Structure formats: structure tokens, C-alpha cells
Amino acid sequence: MDKIKKVYSDEKIYKKLLEDNNLTIEDALENEMVINMGPQHPATHGVLRLVLRLDGETVIKVVPELGYLHRGYEKMAEDMSFIEFIPHTDRLDYTATMCNNVAYVLAVEKLAGVEAPPRAQWIRMIIAELSRIAAHMIAIGTFAMDVGAVTMVMWTFRERERIQEIFDRIAGARFTTSYTRIGGVASDIDDEALKMIKHFLDTFEPGLKDMDDLMLHNRIFIERLEGIGVLTKEDAISLGVTGPNLRASGVEYDVRRAKPYLFYNQVDFKVPTYSEGDSLARYFLRGDEVRESVKILYQCLEKIPNGEVLANDPKKVLPHKTEIYTKMEELIHDFMIINHGINPPVGDTFFSAENPKGELGFYIVSNGTGYPWKMKIRSPSFCNLQAISKICEGAMISDVIAIIGSLDPVMGEADK
Amino acid sequence: MGLEAKLTQDGFITTTIDAIVAWARKSSVWPMPMGISCCAIEMIAAADPKYDIARFGSEVMRFTPRQCDLMIVAGTVTYKMAQVVRRIYDQMPDPKWVIAMGACTSSGGMYRSYNVVQGIDQFLPVDVYTAGCPPRPENLLNALMTIQEKISKTRARDFQDIIPQKLELINK
Amino acid sequence: MDIKDLVLQTLKENFTDSIIEITDFRNDLSITVKQEKLFELAKFLKENENLLFEMCKDVTAIDWATRKNRFTVVYHLYSFKLNFNLRLKSNLETEPYQIQSVTPIWQSANWYERETYDMYGIEFINHPDLRRMYMPEGFEYHPLRKDFPVLGIPESLPLPQKPE
Secondary structure, three states: OHHHHHHHOOHHHHHHHHOOOOOOOOOOOOOOEEEEEOOOOOOOOOOOEEEEEEEOOEEEEEEEEOOOOOOOHHHHHOOOOOOOOHHHHHOOOOOOHHHHHHHHHHHHHHHHOOOOOHHHHHHHHHHHHHHHHHHHHHHHHHHHHHOOOHHHHHHHHHHHHHHHHHHHHHHOOOOOOOOEEOOEEOOOOOHHHHHHHHHHHHHHHHHHHHHHHHHHOOHHHHHHHOOOOOOOHHHHHHOOOOOHHHHOOOOOOOHHHHOOOOOHHHOOOOOOOOOOOOHHHHHHHHHHHHHHHHHHHHHHHHHOOOOOOEOOOOOOOOOOHHHHOOOHHHHHHHHHHHHHOOOOOOEEEEEEEEEOOEEEEEEEEEOOOOOEEEEEEEOHHHHHHOOHHHHHOOOEHHHHHHHHHHHOOOHHHHHO | OHHHHHHHHHOOOOOOHHHHHHHHHHHOOOEEEEEOOHHHHHHHHHHOOOOOHHHHOOOOOOOOHHHOOEEEEEOOOEHHHHHHHHHHHHHOOOOOEEEEEHHHHHHOOOOOOOOEOOOHHHOOOOOEEEOOOOOOHHHHHHHHHHHHHHHHOOOHHHHOOHHHHHHHHHHO | OOHHHHHHHHHHHHOOOOEEEEEEEOOEEEEEEOHHHHHHHHHHHHHOOOOOOOEEEEEEEEEOOOOOOOEEEEEEEEEOOOOEEEEEEEEEOOOOOEEEOOOOOOOOHHHHHHHHHHHHOOEEEOOOOOOOOOOOOOOOOOOOOOOOOOOOOOOOOOOOOOOO
């Protein structure tokens, strides 16, 4: 019993909160008070815990407490080969599984010096953008639900469900896809799936318009969010915020534009930005991004070439499953890669890709064996969450919910 | 409909208290969505228009444990979170049931690591385990139906000792 | 002029003695700096008008297990002006493993350094709030050190009792 108390005492957190103030526990009504929000709270998007110091309803200080979903990815990554880690990337940002798959394999490919064939790269772009739409649908829906519009989450999930069906067709799993491979993708995308995507895009626009009509002509929604949780440009940069949250503060930084990977330099798209930096701007920006993704997807469907989906590099890329069962050499290569890994050269690389939440980076240190010596995941939600204590100061307690919703953290990758 | 038809014919039915209580209980199971990680998204998907958990009388997801009788533990439970999960379970009124949704909660799943509890049955009594990582919404609905089946077999007097026992514990 | 040359030249002009090693692997520029000069150099990188590395993307460490300088602290910086990623490294030479915190320069380093402290037990001097990030207070080990097993140490973390 003593041990439990020792480990779970929050002394340090409370001490931090009690610094330089006149809080007394005896008379809570007369003085400032400390309340605890989460980790089991419907609006904290998972298991985020905030300890708030309040003066009446005004927030004076916020101390976020993380680690309730710390699963030890980085430690596990050191214990498994590069290929084995692909399914784990699904569960990082579990709203946008395909984006994580793509970012991870691109990071390993950069380290190992492999390049996927063009068709595979176009497929990766298609699935990443579809995944981005799915993630933003969750972000928009749950955000609206947090501030009271429950209809929205039903509508956005209806659209998301259609994307899941496409994933089901492409990868064989609706949620945890693990679709990409080092040097390509697991299987080719068939015409039926492309047709499904086309159909989805054609019918998605009216649905999006309905959502806009519901929310943007809604005075309650607008007034609830306007001017709430303002994050200035300087703070955003200094706090390391990336993704939609950074662009809503007026910085035009998108990894797809700044350091183009895949074929993002061959498609035409805008990087939407807002200058207000408040919760409403962050909401609008996600809607705009979804429209840009639709635009990119149309171009991808037009430009996707025919050809192979796995690179021809037998020492580093897994062969097709059908060939393993019929050809001796492929069987040996498959055996070697699975058992000994892909053995990238000694060195360290950092690769980052634009995810729905921000910039997802992988810093991999290789010592020449099939297992990474170290893998650091630079997760966007973790950095975005850091802004909470800054922007919640001086807000009302009910606005804290709106601010968390607008920052849209996913604890799976924030806690790793 | 069966029941209504009977009522218009005869105006009364004969049954046992046990049966009618169990029937009422199983038809309105209020879940406590303990959404921790990935499975939470599929749990929300089970409530969306396509899968529609409302068909089973369980659309009332209550985020306060005081109003719930079914806890759906959806997601990886870490050692830090285990204390919280247990505390929330303790706050739920009896009778209560637990679904371990997904591989992580059932056995630790793919997370063989230092901070993940290898199966929540180490600190919670689990009624139904659901396979999958994460389980599809259909699978969660299946788990819910299994729970309903289990509830329909209970008798009212199965739970009558619980409250005196609790009082005893408090007095101690 | 190439951005890499610009960065290197500007740094060499001002910090000739403190740069130990420069590597360029897969187009990632990486500079190893002396431990005691790191803070100064980081401040220079942020404030120099030609460079303006305004964003600190990541702070982490590497545990080399058997090497003489066991830990290397790694910083990833980004400059909006140059659109360039730079990696700074610094080897920690002796126990206790300590290094100057860069939180006064970049606010984002606050949580990264807490995470590094939690995972590797490296102390950051002058950090405003050096607590554990993920693991509970009172946990005695540092999980990402190479001598810590993946499955953890039994009974180092408590579980609640199962109810009857």
C-alpha cells in the first residue's frame, strides 16, 4: 500500500501549481481552487489529464499530465526489425493510419537508400490524402460535439465510414491497415477501388456543403469559438506547433510544400492559412484542407501510371507473396529479410512528413544491423499539446474544452 | 410484435419477476465508454448511423460511471491508467459488467513492453473478451449481445447480497 | 551559395574550436558540438540574422551502451528562412550526465527535455520544470537506457488488487 502511495502521489504537480500564490485548502470558496480534468473525460480526446488552477471560472494555470497511454514504442522499436514495426505505426495516430504507414516507410527508405516505383508512390499519395480526410472528419466531428453539436459527429462519421470501406477494399482492413512496405506497397490497387474512390470524391462535396451549412450559419457555434484560445504566430513557432494549428496562426508551413516528398511537387494544391489563430480559424482550416485533399486526389486519379508496386531490390524489399511460393530465389530473399532484416548502412537520418495533426518525424539511428539502434518518433500531437498551458491561461473553464478540441491531439502518438 | 399482440388479446401476461427484471436490464444496458486508444474510434463507429448500437438499447453512452452498468474498456491499459480504470469501475453501481475490447485489454496484445498491463483481468473481473486489433464494430455488437444473453440468465436475487456486503465493507 | 555551405561557413567563422565533427549522411547535415559550448551555439543559431533557426523540432538522446561517452544528446532545428533542417549533437562525457537546457531559447524544448530526462535520466541544467513526462513519479528507472529490459522490471509499477 505504501508503495502505491509513493508512486502515485501527485505532490510535485500540486507543488508546481501552488507556487507563488495564496491558495489555502481550508476555504475553497474564498480563494483559488485546483481541479482535475481527466484522464477519463469525454472531451479530452483520450486520456489527457489537465490539472487546472481556477479563480472563479477563470483559468490561471494549467499543468498537463501525460503518460496514461505510454506504450513504449521507442523501446519496442529497438527490439524489432524495420519491417516488423510497420503495424505499430498504425496505432500512433490512430485516426490517420495510412499517413503514419507512409511516413514511416519513407523514413526507412531514406535511411536504406531504396526508392519505390512511381505507381507505388502515387498509391501512397492517394491513401495518405484519403486518410487525411478521414482524420479531419474525426477532428471536425468531435470538436463540434465537444461544443455541443452532436449531429455533426454522426455526419462526419458517415463520410469517414465510406473511406474505411475503401481501405477495406485496398488493404483488407478497415482500420489498422499496415498497407505500405519498404520499397512499395503490399498489394496493387485495383480498378474497383479506384472507382470507389472516384465515386466517394464525387459524392463527398455535397456532404461537405451540408456540414458547412450546419455549422457556419450557426450563430451559437461561431460566437462560441470566435476569439477563443488565440495562439500568436511567435508563440506557435517557439512552441514547436506544426500542422493545421500552425497554419491557423498565419505561418504558411506545410512539409508537402516546403520539402516535397512523393510527388507532391507534381500536383497543384494550395496551403490554406488563417491569421486569427483562434479556435474558429483552426476549425475552418481543417475544412479547407479537406477540400485541398479532394483536389489532390482528383489529380492523383488522373496521373496514376501503370506498373510495378514494389521496387526491384531483393536485398531490401520483400518479394511478392505469389513468387515466394513458386521461385527458390525469392523464397531465400524473403527468408533472409524476415530473419536478418534489411541492414541499412551505418548512420542516422531524420525524415518528416505532413500528417493531419502536423509534422510526423522519424529519427532513426542505424548501426548496420537489421534492427534500429534507436528510433525517435517526433509526434505532432505531443508538440501541439505543449501549447495548451500557454493558450488556456486567462480563458474560462468551459473554453478549455473548446481549445482541446480545436488543437485536436491524439494521445496515441502524444504518449507514444 | 409479440408482447403488444398478447396484451391486446388478453390484457395480461404471466411471468416471473426474475424474467421481467432481467428482460428490462438487458434491453437497456448503458455503457460506460472507457475509450483509451485506437479501439475508442471503433467504439464510436459502433454508435454511428451505419452500425447503430441503438438497435440494442445501448446508445446512451454515459461518461459518468454513476449511471452505467456496462464498462467497455477500449484500448491499451498502461500501469498508470490501470489505477484510473479500477477507480472508475469501483464507482459504478451494481450490478455491472465489463467488456474487454480488443487484444490489448485482453492480453496486452502486440504491446509486450514495460508499461502495458498484460491483460486487464489482472485487476478487473471481465465478462466478455473481444478479439481483434481493433475489433470491427460488428464484433463489439456481438460482445454486447453476449452480455445481454448473460444478463437474461440472471435472477434478481443474484444481486441481493451485494449491497449488505458493501455496507459491511464500508463499516469495517 | 548552397545553404549547407552558408550554415557551415557562418558557424566556422564564430565557433571554430567548439565544432568537433561535421557529417553529411543522406543529405542530412549534422554537427557535433562540445558539451559546454552547446547553449552558446544554439543561441547563435537562433539569433543570427542569416540563419534564424526559429523552431526546435525535437530533442532526444542516444544511448551507446558500451561507448566511452555513453550518451549523445540530439537536437533537430528548423529555419523557416532557409527552409533547412539542421541536426546538433553533443556527447556527454562524464557522470553525472548533465547538459545546459535550451528551453530559454526555444520554449518547445521544455517537454522534449522532460521526455529525454524521463527516458534516459539526463539532467538538463536550468530547466524550469524537470519532472518525468510519461512514467509515474517515483518510478526508479529510465526505460530507454539499453540496460533496461523491454518487458520492464517486475513489480516496479504497482497494479490495483482484483476485486472478489
